[in-house]
Amino acid sequence: MPKPDLILHIGQSKTGTSSIQRVLGARREALAGLGVCYPLSPGWANHGLLPASLVPLERLGHFHPNVWEGLAPAARLARFRAAFAAELAALPASTRLLLISAEQMSGLLDTEESLGALRDLLAPHVGSVRVVMYLRRQDSHFASGYTQALRVGHVGPPMLPPAGPEQRRDYDYHAILDLWARVFGEAAVQPRIFEPESLLNRDVVDDFLAFCGIPLEVPKDDPDRQSNLSLTPGGIDLVRAMAEALTATPAGLNGSSPLWRRFVQAANEHLPGRGWKPGPAEAAAFLARFAAVNEAVRRRWFPDRPSLFAPMAVPEGAAPAAAASPIDRAAALTAALTLILRETEAAMAREAQLQSSIGRLRERLGEHDGARTAWRAALRADPAHPMAQQRLAEAALANGDRATAEAHLAVLKAAHPAHPLTQRVARMVAKAAHA
Incomplete structure (x- = not known):
């Protein structure tokens, strides 16, 4: 019996991964009818349990506690390993494609040994392999990820870090892609650019489905397309102010506590926005540190592009990087009033x-x-x-x-x-x- 092909979607985070995963998770039966398996055992949407099972437990502190379903991480991962092996062994003969999506793969699996373990785990069940990673301009990615950092209790002021690829290995796209190419083969690694002009229909869900060869229609207004949104500026100030207040309590701020998780979930539900954006001069200075690694990626994987990412427009006389901005208490108060009103309405409905x-x-x-x-x-x-x-x-x-x-x-x-x-x-x- 021929083995199905395999597509490993390894991220990058903040490139529509949650939207892609939710669309796929909500349509498992439809995908199965098309000969595509989106396995359930690694997770309903995000398949993060797979990379988590291949690294030491001490590296999993950032995982959402809900992933463990009330079990100790070691016990939950043991249950996953057994379920995943059974799921792969029971793939229907009609399966032509096995699709696995977890942005944690590009971050956690950062050695040849861990990637080799992934390859060896999947090899008996699959034929050809393709590895896809969406690349987002580093300054834009960091700004988008700022809200995500707030959610897990990293509540520093919004500003780009004074670091380059030596310190920010997650932004050395050439090193990441080169590692995957060494383990899975040069031809298997097929990165894509996360910019509207480079995406089919300017939409990452449409682009990903086309890349996979999956003829699945997803309405433009489908709520699964809108996942993991950022906050309004006032919402960011409110979360920072709440973190400051909790830090002053005897219990302190615990980014994994149910209280904090519920608060930031409510903020994201009721205060969705475009998040924080650095100034153009600050962004350009940060991006310049990654010019060499980006050019290496362009030469190797995108030789037809004049530059890896679309050029930035920096107005003449743009101000340099500003100092860390203090919390805007008035904006935080306005956001808090909105949040209280909407949470009260939701509580009354419940x-x-x-x-x-x-x-x-x-x-x-x-x-x-x-x-x-x-x-x-x-x-x-x-x-x-x-x-x-x-x-x-x-x-x-x-x-x-x-x-x-x-x-x-x-x-x-x-x-x-x-x-x-x-x-x-x-x-x-x-x-x-x-x-």
Whole structure:
């Protein structure tokens, strides 16, 4: 039986990897129908468990605690190894392509030994191999990754670091690609440029699917395309201010604690924005440190491009790098008020839904008084909650109280005129009126 081809998508982070992975994870069945396996055992979307299983445990401190599913990392990785081996052994005969995506591969697997272990693990199950990595201009990548650093508790001020490829090995793209080429072969390594002009339809999801030869249509407005967004400037100041406040507490700031994770998750949900951008002169000075390694990548993998990345436009007289900016307390306060308002609205919606579920359960148990109490509690959180309004209207009709039912119907018509429950109550009220 012929073995499927293998595509290893190794990053880079902040190049649409989360969007690609979420699109693939949400469409496993459709992919299987096209002869493509996007394995589940390494992760629902991000296959980070695979590279994590090939390095010492002490290197995995930055992994989100949810990855371990409540287990010790060693136990979770042992379970993964067994599940992954079984999944590969059970690949259907119709599988033509095995697709693995984890941006951690380009960061964690940084020696010939670790890459050799990956190659040897997969070799018995696959045929030809392609390795794809999207490259983003170093200054742009660092600026985009600043929000990601905030999420894990690295809360320094927004500024580009005074470092070049000797200190920032993650930005030495030539060294990374050369390592993968030495292990998997020169022809296997096929990097791409993460710039709108270089992407199919100016979109990384479309570009990646075309690269893989996967004829999968993903609507432009699909929410999976919008993943891992940055923050507004005020949101960044708010996160910095919260980190400052937590640092002053006895417990301190713990970037992996559930409290911090939940706070930054809420900030990202309610304060999405374009993040922080360095000034053009600061960006140009940072990028200049990587000119030699970028040129080496261009000569080796992109000989037809005049430069690896599109040239930067630096206006004459652009200001040099500014000092680290202090927290803008006014912007942080405005962001905090927005966050509190939206979290309160979300909490009220959750409360209404919870009470609605309690009402349905009590109704099934025959506890009609308790059910009505729960419906009323739902309306205190959301006065126009359609199910609570409908259930109370029907309860009123069952007691012969048409006036109360009509009052509930009036609320439904005002708030949810086209809702099926509004139409149901209207029919019941009309029927009662003609009885």
